[in-house]
Amino acid sequence: MSDHANLAGPDAAQRQYETAINDTLHSFRDPVVTGEQILETAKLFPTDEYLIFLKLQDGQLDEIxxxxxxxxxxxxxxRFITFKSDxxxxxxxxxxxxxxxxxxxxxxQLKRLAGVDPKTYGVWLAQRVGDDRLIGNTEQxxxxxxxxxxxxxxxxxxxEGAGPAVLPPDDREYLENCGxxxxxxxxxxxxALVLKGRSLPSGRFDSGVVDILIVLPPAYPDCAPDMFYLTPWVRLVTSKRYPQAADQPYAFAGRSWQRWSRHNTAWRPGVDGIWTMLRRIERALEIAA
Incomplete structure (x- = not known):
């Protein structure tokens, strides 16, 4: 029996058709609705300032x-998704x-549209010139x-935190949320943790972008990471020299890293985390001499 035949039954007038608009469930009495009715039901006014899309089974969006x-x-x-846009x-x-x-x-958002696991998949923007660009979870x-x-x-x-897990969940979530x-x-x-493609303070060093290595002690996060390491090695623009206590190599993962000997004795277990270490590194780079 067809759906149209079913509608002719005694319960047809009582039937409700559920939809999800921006992940919120709504019901309609009519089986066929317009885009404007969908926006009105979701109380999105004025309706002509909104776009509405039907999410198809393959993840694509069809504008209505x-x-x-x-x-x-x-x-x-x-399932519908709306945006306030013209x-x-x-x-x-x-x-x-x-x-x-x-x-x-x-x-x-791209990973969700593609239907892939955000923790194990990356997403790239294809470039006409040069390498394709990796897009971070929160990067726009x-x-x-x-x-x-x-x-x-x-x-x-x-x-994006893939590979062997060495960070506590709070640290990983912080890094992902920061993009x-x-x-x-x-x-x-x-x-260890490697921060990829980090920008240095403008005009201070002979390289503007580096990878930063943080070696985690066995008892981390109850005790603090100590030094940090950069590659490529950097010199101060003004003096053409390595910064103070930043002239020794450290071999890790097949690369020679520039060791920055900066020590920390003020660490609060249960309070401090990778966010604390990032602030320490940013400050050390700002005042390097």
């Missing part, structure tokens, strides 16, 4: 015009075309540039 109708009698709950932006993700209602999109990509941005996902064993690209390493029993 205000006067366009949607049949709610299909199997499952129809235009949509196109991009491709893993070869599929998407419409997006905002001029920016984050790495985490501007979709207003000329042309259609092309993104792709894949297993990522070197960033910091990082790598957890365990080399010969030595646990």
């Amino acid at each position: 015009r205000l006067d366009e109708t949607v049949d709610l009698r299909t199997e499952g709950i129809e 235009r949509s932006f196109r991009f491709t993700l893993d070869g599929r075309r998407f419409e997006w209602g905002l001029p920016f999109i984050t790495g985490l 990509v501007d979709l207003r540039a000329e042309g259609v941005e092309r993104f792709f996902t894949g297993i990522d064993t070197t960033t 910091i690209v990082f790598e957890e390493r365990n080399e010969g029993g030595v646990k």
Whole structure:
């Protein structure tokens, strides 16, 4: 028996059609609704300032015009996403075309649209020139540039906390929420964190971007990391010399790192974490002489 036949039964007038609008459930009596009715039900006014998209089963978004109708009698709950905007932006993700209602999109949003695990997959922006750019979970990509941005996902064993876990969950969550690209390493029993592509204070050093290595002591986070390490090695622009107590090598993971001998005796177990170490490193780089 068809759905249309079912509607003719005695309970047809009582039937409700559930939808999810921005992850909030709403019910409709009518099986066919317009985009404007969907926005009105979600109390999004004025409706002409909003865009509405139907989320398809494959994760793609199909824009619904205000006067366009949607049949709610299909199997499952129809899911809609809305944006307050007057235009949509196109991009491709893993070869599929998407419409997006905002001029920016984050790495985490791209991973969710692709239906991949955010912790084990990375997402890249394809570049016409140079290497493809890895997008952090909280990094925003501007979709207003000329042309259609092309993104792709894949297993990522070197960033976003993938690989062997050496950090406490709070540290990992902090780094991910800050959009910091990082790598957890365990080399010969030595646990360490590598912060990838970190910018240095402008004009102070002969390199503007470095990787930062933090070696974690066995009792971390109950005790503090001590020194930190950079690659490539940097010199002060003014003197052309290595900063004080930053002229010794440290070998780790097949690379020679510049050791910055900076010690810490004020560590509060249960309070301090990787965020504390980052502030220490930023301060040491700011005052290096």
